[in-house]
Amino acid sequence: MPILNPDIVQIFDEIADLLEIEDANPFRIRAYRNAARLVQGLSSDVKTMVEAGEDLTELPGIGDDLAKKIIEIVTTGHCSFLEKLEKQTPPALTELLKVPGLGPKRVKALWHELDVETVDQLTRAAREKRIRGIPGFGEKTEARILEALQAQIAAVPRFPIAIAAPYAAALVRYLQNVPGVQRVVVAGSFRRGRDTVGDLDILATAATDSPVMARFTAYEDVAEVLSHGTTRATVILRNKLQVDLRAVDESAYGAALHYFTGSKAHNIAIRRMGQDMGLKVNEYGLFRGKERIAGDTEESVYAAVGLPYIAPELRENCGEIQAARAGHLPKLVAMGDLRGDLHAHSKASDGHYSVRDMAAAAKAAGLEYLAITEHSRHLTVAHGLDPVRLRRQLDEIDALNRELDGITLLKGIEVDILEDGSLDLPDGILGDLDLVVAAVHYRFDLPRSKQTARILKAMDSPHFTILAHPSGRLIGSREAMDVDMPRVIRHARERGCFLEINAQPERLDLVDIHARMAKEEGVLLAVNSDAHSIHDFDNLRFGLQQARRGWLEKKDVLNTRTLKALRPLLAATMSS
DNA sequence: GCCGTTTTCGGCCCGACTGTTTTCAGTCG
Numbered sequence: 001m002p003i004l005n006p007d008i009v010q011i012f013d014e015i016a017d018l019l020e021i022e023d024a025n026p027f028r029i030r031a032y033r034n035a036a037r038l039v040q041g042l043s044s045d046v047k048t049m050v051e052a053g054e055d056l057t058e059l060p061g062i063g064d065d066l067a068k069k070i071i072e073i074v075t076t077g078h079c080s081f082l083e084k085l086e087k088q089t090p091p092a093l094t095e096l097l098k099v100p101g102l103g104p105k106r107v108k109a110l111w112h113e114l115d116v117e118t119v120d121q122l123t124r125a126a127r128e129k130r131i132r133g134i135p136g137f138g139e140k141t142e143a144r145i146l147e148a149l150q151a152q153i154a155a156v157p158r159f160p161i162a163i164a165a166p167y168a169a170a171l172v173r174y175l176q177n178v179p180g181v182q183r184v185v186v187a188g189s190f191r192r193g194r195d196t197v198g199d200l201d202i203l204a205t206a207a208t209d210s211p212v213m214a215r216f217t218a219y220e221d222v223a224e225v226l227s228h229g230t231t232r233a234t235v236i237l238r239n240k241l242q243v244d245l246r247a248v249d250e251s252a253y254g255a256a257l258h259y260f261t262g263s264k265a266h267n268i269a270i271r272r273m274g275q276d277m278g279l280k281v282n283e284y285g286l287f288r289g290k291e292r293i294a295g296d297t298e299e300s301v302y303a304a305v306g307l308p309y310i311a312p313e314l315r316e317n318c319g320e321i322q323a324a325r326a327g328h329l330p331k332l333v334a335m336g337d338l339r340g341d342l343h344a345h346s347k348a349s350d351g352h353y354s355v356r357d358m359a360a361a362a363k364a365a366g367l368e369y370l371a372i373t374e375h376s377r378h379l380t381v382a383h384g385l386d387p388v389r390l391r392r393q394l395d396e397i398d399a400l401n402r403e404l405d406g407i408t409l410l411k412g413i414e415v416d417i418l419e420d421g422s423l424d425l426p427d428g429i430l431g432d433l434d435l436v437v438a439a440v441h442y443r444f445d446l447p448r449s450k451q452t453a454r455i456l457k458a459m460d461s462p463h464f465t466i467l468a469h470p471s472g473r474l475i476g477s478r479e480a481m482d483v484d485m486p487r488v489i490r491h492a493r494e495r496g497c498f499l500e501i502n503a504q505p506e507r508l509d510l511v512d513i514h515a516r517m518a519k520e521e522g523v524l525l526a527v528n529s530d531a532h533s534i535h536d537f538d539n540l541r542f543g544l545q546q547a548r549r550g551w552l553e554k555k556d557v558l559n560t561r562t563l564k565a566l567r568p569l570l571a572a573t574m575s576s
Numbered sequence: 577g578c579c580g581t582t583t584t585c586g587g588c589c590c591g592a593c594t595g596t597t598t599t600c601a602g603t604c605g
Contacts, residue, residue, distance in 0.1 A: 027588050031577035063578050101594095103603050138596055188605090201605085227604095229593055234604095244605075246592090259590090264605070271589040282590055 002448075003047050003074045005039050011079050012036035017094040018085040020104035021111070034061040037265055039070075041318035043517040045486055047074040060322075090117045100148045101141070109134050123149050158196035159241055160475050162505030162542050165190075167221075167241055168200050174219060175202070175245070180210025182250050187260035193313045193545030195508040196475060199242035203260045205250040216245045252284045255295030259283035265317035266310075273305045273321070281305075313548040332548045333527075335541060337560040340369035343414065343437050343468060343500065343528035344536075348393055349374035350382035351532040355393070355409065356400060361534035363407035369563045371410035372397060373437045376424040378416040385413070387429045394432065408563055410434040410570075414468060419443050421457030423464075430463040435570045437500070437528075439468035444481045452484040459488075459495045465573040466526050466558075467492065469502040471509045485514050492523045497573050498558050501527045501550075503543025504536075515550025524569075525550075526558040 016032040038061050039046060049056065056067040073079050096107045096119065110116040113134045114125050125131050126146040132139050168186045175184045181204055185191075188201030206212045213233050217225045226234040226242075234244050248256040259267060260283070274281040279288055285295025286304045294304035302309050307324045311332055314320040323329050345351035346358050353361070355372055362370040374393065375384035385393065390413060397409045412435045416424035423430065423438060430436050438458055446454065458464065470488065471480035492499055499518055501510050510518065510525065518525055527543040529536050547557060554560045561569065 025577080028577045030588080034578085061578065065577060101603070105602060136596070136601075140595060144595095199605095227593055232592055232605095234593090246605095260605090262605085264589095267605095268589055275589075280590080284591095 003077060005042060005046055008046055008070060008073055009036045009040045011073060011082055012039070014091070014094060015079070015082050015085060017097055017104075018082075018089050018091070020097070021089055021093055021108050022085075023104070023108065031061065031066070034265070035066050037317070038062065041316055041513060043513050043520060046070060048486070050074050092118045095119055096122060099145065101144050102148075106137070109136065119149065157476050158198050160196055160505045160508075161190060161194065161545075162539065164197050164200060164241060167237060167239065168202070170221075171200070171202060171219065171243065175204055175212060175216065178206070178210060178212045178215045180207035181212050182206060183253060185257060187257055188244075188262060191261050191312045192263065192315055193542075193549055195511065195542075195546060199244060201260050201262075202243060202245045203253075203256055204245060204247045205253050205256075206247050208249070210247070212247050213245065246283070248283065252295055254297035254299070254301050255281075255285045256283045258298050258301045261312050261315065263316050266315040266320070269317050269321050270301070270305060273307075277305060279304065311548065313545060314551065316549075330551045330553050333544065333552050333554045333557050333560065335544055336366075337554045337557065338367070338527060338540060338544065339562055340367050340371075340410075340559045340566070341529050341531065341537065341540065342371040342410070342412070342435060342466060342526045342559055343373050343502070344370055344531040345374055345414075346372060348389070349379075349384055353534050355396060357534055358531065359400065359404055359407050359409055361531075361537060363404075365537035365540070367407065367537070369408045369410055369566070371412040371435055371437070373412035373414040373435075375441075376413055376415040378418065378424040379441050384416070384424075387425060390425070390429055412437055412465075414439055416441050417454060417458040419446075419454065421454040423458060423461050427462050430461075431574065433463070433574070434567075435465040436461075436463045436574070437466045437468045438464055440472050440481065444472050444478065446481070448482040448484060451481050452487055455483060455488055456491050459491055459497055463574050464495070464497050465570055466498045466500050466528075468500045468528070468530070469504075469507050469509045470499055470514070471511065473507065473509050475506045475508070477506070480509070485510075486517060489514065489518050489521050489523055492518070493521045498524050498526055501525050501543050501546050502530050503527060503539040503541075503546075504530050505539060505542055508542060508546045510546075510550070512546055512549035515547060515552060519550060519552055519556045524556060524558040525552065528559070 012032045013036045016029050019029045050071055056062050056070055069079055093107055093111060096102055114130055116122050116125050126142055131137050131142040172184045175181055183205045185203050187203050189197045190200055204212050217228050217233055217235055221237045222235045223238045224236040232246050236242050246260055271281040279286050285292045294300040299309050310320050310324050341362060344358055346355045359370055375382040377384045377386040394411050397411050401409055411433045413433060414437045417438050417440045418424055473480035499510055501515060515525060527547050529540050531537055
């Protein structure tokens with residue numbers, strides 16, 4: 001069985017969970033958590049690194065011991081230390097840690113006092129009112145546990161960022177109108193541009209006598225108030241989205257925004273840097289002794305620890321601090337850099353508007369060019385085009401281009417990659433296009449070797465410009481295909497073709513770490529809307545955030561090129 | 577378990593809220 005990075009992540013997290021229940025040295029536990037997070041964010045395959053004889057202790061947070069464990073895992077497929085822990089502590093206990101309100105201490109107490117090892121046993125113990133008898137537990141805690149268990153049956157998944165966005169915007173507007181409130185901003189993973197958010201973290205600056213906390217918990221969309229203090233409150237909205245509000249004085253804006261944006265790992269690293277310089281860093285500012293030396297702005301927070309400003313999308317403690325220290329931070333691609341969009345549909349296939357309407361909407365969104373890329377005939381549910389209908393559309397686009405002003409349409413197709421890796425339309429007509437976008441739309445279940453071979457073969461077609469939504473995942477409903485993405489990326493480089501970051505909220509694929517890998521390999525990415533309607537160009541901002549999370553600069557993104565600069569790049573993929 | 581312009585030991589980020597407590601432990605972010 002091939003060992004992939006997520007397998008290592010899971011093993012280290014499991015070790016950390018079990019060590020927590022055993023009440024081990026918290027810093028030892030943190031070492032495993034850090035290692036898990038490091039591997040999670042690694043843009044290369046650990047097994048490959050081991051096979052290449054790379055020194056894993058070069059990685060920050062990996063020492064001799066963890067390097068040995070990683071080597072054991074990738075070579076044998078298991079970890080003897082984890083197996084030893086599982087003999088001492090029932091592995092099912094780690095499931096209990098996921099119950100809100102239960103941490104390692106309480107899980108351990110439940111296990112020792114009541115022999116509770118599983119979620120079922122916990123539910124029974126709560127119903128039979130046995131939990132309140134344990135020292136440190138009471139009736140309220142018992143009720144909370146039972147409630148949490150019942151809520152977990154209807155487990156709340158993470159929200160795609162675009163779904164959370166309108167709720168965030170509405171809350172921000174509401175809070176801004178509360179007396180005494182100065183600024184309201186959404187922080188947390190939302191601000192870091194993650195593809196999904198587990199909750200919304202909102203920061204408000206307000207006068208101390210502002211009723212902002214009370215007004216927050218009284219917001220009409222609040223279904224439940226989980227906690228309510230003077231500077232912090234947590235609620236659940238009717239759609240199950242959790243929202244945290246933190247209120248601070250305006251003078252602490254920068255420090256609080258930095259703290260509340262995270263990530264946690266990034267914050268810890270920054271605080272440690274501050275500590276080395278004799279500074280205390282918290283959400284109120286940076287302090288040398290009692291003296292406050294920074295915190296008005298985020299820039300001042302970074303400057304105080306000797307760093308340039310780091311964009312929120314980079315704050316995952318995955319190399320951004322080292323890059324900042326070395327002066328090597330990327331100048332991230334920005335919304336205004338996008339010149340065009342290379343993937344869109346009209347009602348000729350499964351879109352909802354005419355080509356003319358789509359062109360007008362793209363122009364209104366500030367774009368200079370738009371590729372029309374209908375589905376091909378194999379995708380019958382989307383009314384995919386055969387050669388005859390495609391030929392007709394090409395004539396329509398030629399005619400429109402003679403008439404349109406300020407926007408140029410490119411002739412494309414989103415051609416199906418068939419199960420054997422061939423493309424769904426003949427080379428003859430594909431050769432008459434400006435670009436060929438290709439994608440997998442069925443048989444997502446092929447084994448890794450076959451799926452990878454299928455895509456590599458498709459890339460070797462005479463006409464192949466962009467691999468669209470390369471992993472095929474749909475957030476919350478379909479897992480990514482099992483495909484060797486590093487190999488696909490390397491092949492794209494050899495073949496001279498491009499990969500897509502699809503900006504549809506449920507796709508956002510390539511994901512950040514693969515985008516970063518592509519950048520490192522020198523493969524250009526297209527940030528495309530995959531628009532099916534005139535409103536979908538708004539989604540480009542989410543695709544762009546994903547690109548920024550992949551450390552992409554303007555030069556790394558294909559569709560930041562002017563049309564003049566783009567044409568030869570497209571042409572080079574259409575003639576080999 | 578990691579790490580080192582305090583380098584092989586002794587540190588390791590910081591604070592708010594809740595519930596069960598009479599001063600704080602546990603959990604969370």
